[in-house]
Amino acid sequence: MAIDTTRAQTIEEIEPFEAAEEINGGDVVLIDTREPHEYQEAHLEGGKLVPPGLLADEIATAAPDKSARTILYCRSGNRSAIAAAQMQQLGYENVASMSGGIVQWQEQGLPVVAAHGMTPEQRERYSRHTLLPEVGVDGQVKLLNAKVLLLGAGGLGAPTALYLAAAGVGTIGLVDDDVVDASNLQRQVIHNTERIGMPKTKSARIFIEALNPDVKVVEHNGRLDAGNILEIIGDYDIVVDGADNFPTRYLLNDASVRLRMPVVSASILGFDGQISTFVPFEGPCYRCLYPTPPPAELAPSCSANGVLGVMAGTMGTLQANEVIKLIIGAGEPLVGRLLLYEALGTRFTELKVRRDPDCPICGENAEEIPESEMGKFPDYDAFCAGAGGDR
């Protein structure tokens, strides 16, 4: 819409204290004529956002009554004056622009709705998140307060850690007992050549802290076992499973069901990956999907079989996406769904996964097992003798 705003036109301008009196008196439509990121940082209570470029399209929704008293404000009073002139041309009869804008409003000690729980640096850093209605300031604050444990700081853990750290997940724990090896660097993007030989948890800490000082990194330089798992994972909200062996995957499943803790689980091999999200008692658990691990010859490891480096990135970032959705409570996590990705054909396949009523861990008649039994299955010892730990 072309409107000649240079044409001499009389608009009413009022001081912030006058606007405040009118607003307190009620029956005022209050319009914020700034951009979304400015609105997110701070706005007047009750102010409806109509950015200047969208005025023609959105004003009728925000201010349907053209005879109602309407007050416009922006940062310093210029954009709201232009918008007031445009609205008069559109037939609005009783429009005023607040001079000095929200800057002068705040200088006079008048209240605003501010982005709580975030520093000015954080508002800048996460502005592309807070612009999204599904995230917003509330979602970002949830991310900053979330505690996520990554099981493995290797192929899957590296890209997951990278994006969760960038997203501002406040606490990231890392479980790994390995050191960085040259053969890791084709896919484990948070480690680097200089840090070969360094424990992976320490290398990950250096990377994450350089990327985002908001993130607290907790190193668990060791392996999970039945004796330590409840204590370690109990401090977290969500666990991300990128473990390289079946005993750890079953152990994590049994402990996470006990603690009712969601697990985002992925695995990769060659050009193939799979991912699902297990939310105990809401959807199936890992044992509902895989009641029994395969024998060793059907369970090769990446170190024996090879893996395309970018597969780790694809599946690891899908894991990060699941984690973020669980934290902010948006979208549809992969609960009860197994997503397969085959990179050579660039093909995604989604399969349904049902809760198993006879599941020994989360089924209707499942009894709580002693901690010493967690992670075990009938032929556990035989399995471990053959394939346990693909080191």
Add this chain to the structure above:
Amino acid sequence: MATVRIPPVLRPKTGGQPEVEAAGGNVGEVLRSLTGEFPDTEGQLFGEGGELNRYVNVYLNDEDVRVLDGLETSVKDGDTVVILPAMAGGGS
């Protein structure tokens, strides 16, 4: 004919093919056609008693045959049978 999706660990037994066409009126018959054509897959799909191994999941299209009629689940032309063993690789 149904399309059988072969998991990576079984592809060495199917000459590297990721998908194989196989005939059969139900899931069991389709899998038996597969093992007939590629005998090396037999021991990894079926136990000694002819039952499907517990560690192999089989889906007809997107549904687990365990919640359908198992190996008796009928298969139509154009259906996809997905064979899926668990994978544990974390890319370590």
